[in-house]
Ligand SMILES: O=C(O)[C@@H](O)[C@@H](O)[C@H](O)[C@H](O)CO
C-alpha cells in the first residue's frame with residue numbers, strides 16, 4: 001500500500017493568500033490539495049496541521065473514501081467551511097496521488113471524459129454599462145462562449161464585482177475589511193439596462209450571466225429575474241442568502257430566469273432541499289469548500305436526478321490546485337453546466353505551474369497523471385502570508401448588510 005509518511009501545509013501569498021496541503025507517501029509520490037478559505041485562511045491551516053495531519057500518518061493513501069468518512073464522522077463536529085475545506089484538501093491530495101500511481105490524469109479515474117472540453121465563463125466588469133460591454137466584447141473576441149456581466153451602480157461609490165484591473169478581480173483587498181455601500185433600488189435600475197445594452201452589442205450567440213452576490217430579498221430577486229427575461233440570461237447567481245433554502249421557491253414563482261447558487265455551500269445538506277424541490281438550475285458548490293472531489297461527486301449525482309447542472313465556483317481565491325481538480329471533475333461529470341474561470345495573476349501561475357489550458361472559451365485539465373499541478377516551494381517561500389479581508393457592506397443609512 002502507498003503509506004502516508006508525511007504531510008504539511010504550505011501558506012503562500014503570490015498576490016493573494018493560498019493554503020495548500022501536500023501529502024507524501026512512502027514511495028516518494030506526493031499529492032496536493034487546496035485548502036484556501038478567503039479571509040479566514042489560517043483557521044484551515046491550523047485545523048489541518050494541529051488536528052488532521054496527525055491522523056493521516058501511516059494510513060493507506062489509496063483508501064480515499066474511508067479517510068473521508070474517518071475525518072467527517074470521526075470529528076464528531078460535522079460540516080462547516082473550516083472542517084470541509086480541510087477534508088477537501090486531504091481528499092484532493094489523495095486523488096492526485098491515486099492518479100499519479102495509476103499513471104492517469106484524474107478525469108480518467110472519474111469515469112473518463114464526458115465531453116471534449118469545459119465551457120468557462122469570464123467575469124466582464126466596468127464602472128459603467130459602456131465600459132462593461134466593452135470588456136465583454138473583448139472576452140467575446142477571445143472566444144468566450146459565456147460571460148458574466150457586472151457593472152458599477154450609479155450613485156454608489158463601489159460594488160461587488162467591479163475592479164480597477166480589468167483582467168484580474170480580487171475582492172480581498174485590505175488588511176481590515178473595506179466598507180462598501182448598498183442600495184437595492186439603485187441596483188435594480190441598472191442591471192436590466194446593462195443586459196439590454198449587452199444583447200444589442202454582443203448579439204444572442206453568447207451566454208450572459210450575472211452575480212447578485214446574496215443582496216436581494218426573494219421577491220426583489222423575482223422582479224429582477226422577470227425584468228431580465230427578455231435578454232435570456234444563462235443564470236442569476238446567489239440571488240438571495242440561501243440559509244433558508246425555501247426562499248428560492250418564492251423567486252421561482254415569479255420568473256423563468258435560471259437560478260444558480262452554492263459557492264459558499266460546504267455540504268450536500270446545504271443543497272438537498274433546493275435540489276429535491278427543483279428550486280435551482282445550477283449548483284455552484286466547488287471542490288475546496290464542499291469536501292473535495294468525493295463529496296462534490298455526491299452532490300452532482302443528487303442534482304443529476306433533477307436535471308440540475310453543475311457550475312463550479314472558480315474565483316481567484318480558489319487556487320490553481322482547486323482549478324485543476326474542478327476541470328477534471330467538469331470534464332467527467334455527466335450533468336456539467338459551466339465552469340467559472342477568473343484568471344490568476346502571473347505570480348500565482350508561476351508558484352503553481354499547471355497542465356490545464358484555455359482555448360477559445362474552453363478549458364481542458366491536460367493529460368499529466370493526477371491533477372497536473374505542481375507547487376514551487378522555493379518560489380512560494382518568497383511570498384509570506386499577508387492578512388487580507390473580504391469587504392463588508394452597509395445600507396446607505398449605516399445598517400450592516402450582506403456583501
Ligand atoms: O462568483 C464569484 O466569483 C464570487 O462570488 C467570488 O468573487 C466571491 O466573492 C469570492 O470568491 C469570495 O471569496
Ligand SMILES: [Mg+2]
Nearest residue numbers: 211237238263
Ligand atoms: Mg459568485
